[in-house]
Amino acid sequence: MRGGTMRSGKIGMSLVVTGVALATVAACGQTGAGDSPGGQNADGLSEVTLTLNWVPYGEHAPFYYGVEQGIFEDEGIDLTIQPGNGSGSTVQQVAQRNTEFGWADTPPLANGISSGMPVRSVGVFLQTGPSSVEFFDDQGIAEPADLVGKTVAGTPGDAMYGTFPAWLELNGVDPADVTVVNVDAAGKIAALIEGRVDAIQGFHHDQAPTIENQTGKEVSALPFSDFGMNLLGTGLLAHEATIEGDPELVQAMVRATSESFLAASEDPEAAVAAMAAGAEQAPDESVLAAQLEATIGLLNLEEAPAPGVNTEQQWTGTLTFLAENTEFEGEATPDAYWDGTFGEDL
Structure with missing residues (x-):
């Protein structure tokens, strides 16, 4: 002190x-x-x-x-x-x-x-920037291309929701090949834990430790900043x-x-x-x-x-x-x- x-x-x-x-x-x-x-x-x-x-x-x-x-x-x-x-x-x-x-x-x-x-x-x-896509390790996701065919929860109006399509395109992924499910901010973690989506848009420094604490399962993330988009x-x-x-x-x-x-x-x-x-x-x-x-x-x-x-x-x-x-x-x-x-x- x-x-x-x-x-x-x-x-x-x-x-x-x-x-x-x-x-x-x-x-x-x-x-x-x-x-x-x-x-x-x-x-x-x-x-x-x-x-x-x-x-x-x-x-x-x-x-x-x-x-x-x-x-x-x-x-x-x-x-x-x-x-x-x-x-x-x-x-x-x-x-x-x-x-x-x-x-x-x-x-x-x-x-x-x-x-x-x-x-x-x-x-x-x-x-x-902490924006990312987060998911359980057992999803086998290692790069943006692995999101093709996956469902990703996002919250309309936040920064990640607006930049996610551009981030996908920047990494050679057609946004139409990834299904975005609209979820309010407070419900994204529950959607992932309950298996209603494969991944969520979120701040990896905040949500990943929270999810791991609640589930005891390892969580990984694809930070936007690691794949061509640092805001x-x-x-x-x-x-x-x-x-x-x-x-x-x-x-x-x-x-x-x-x-x-x-x-x-x-x-x-x-x-x-x-x-x-x-x-x-x-x-x-x-x-x-x-x-x-x-x-x-x-x-x-x-x-x-x-x-x-x-x-x-x-x-x-x-x-x-x-x-x-x-x-x-x-x-x-x-x-x-x-x-x-x-x-x-x-």
Whole structure:
């Protein structure tokens, strides 16, 4: 612990609301910076809410570790962590200014911005995307061509669903030769376990350890990034008004998040313990540990100057792929989606 003292932090557990109309979001984009839902607590710390992309899993352990270790407090932030209901919903919540910051996957964020939502990424942390196809080892799947004739569960609207056909084509597979079964996000794991599908689209660093824990069976995955398609993954986003009206708060949040991820990578066992103690709805510690270990491998710490620092080339590559291969209609201009200035001081 920093200075030998455990710091306290609030962990909010209310689920976010889904299905917000774009017109409402656009109207919220006109809200002034002074109308942000945050304030200051009795100790003079900025009360900040972070809405995750999903219910807590190992990828999120650095946030809980950062709260426990006082990293956010040292940056003047009293952090409340809320579960999310999918990246798209989290982007909407930030656009509505129901939460100061969001943690969301890059493709849904890009889609939200291209449709008019006044938000920006302030740093992507998972620089190797976790999108994949997951399956039990006994399926004998080793490459995309082995998916021909298989049934794969996907959730309409998420990043994997939209990029899956392009990924198949990139690997010489006709999407018509793979049957996609539409399943809501919460039901994909059950569909695989119950044998209703051969494989699922998912984040391999999250779902694979969960499935193995529930079934005792080995799970393998075909990461999209290993087969020609690496898109930037999850990271921090904020409302344009917050970025423009309180850049010091944004810089503090980015700096604390980066430090927390680096600290968690150096002591993952302590980070898992902090999350197990601080988060409701969290998986078993063994699952958390496996998820965090896989997450650390996606940070590209050997190449990035610090967690959360991106390059214009990375953003251009992700946006260009989305524009050329999916229904994404935005331009491949990084500064329309990402404010990289907050990573310059990391």
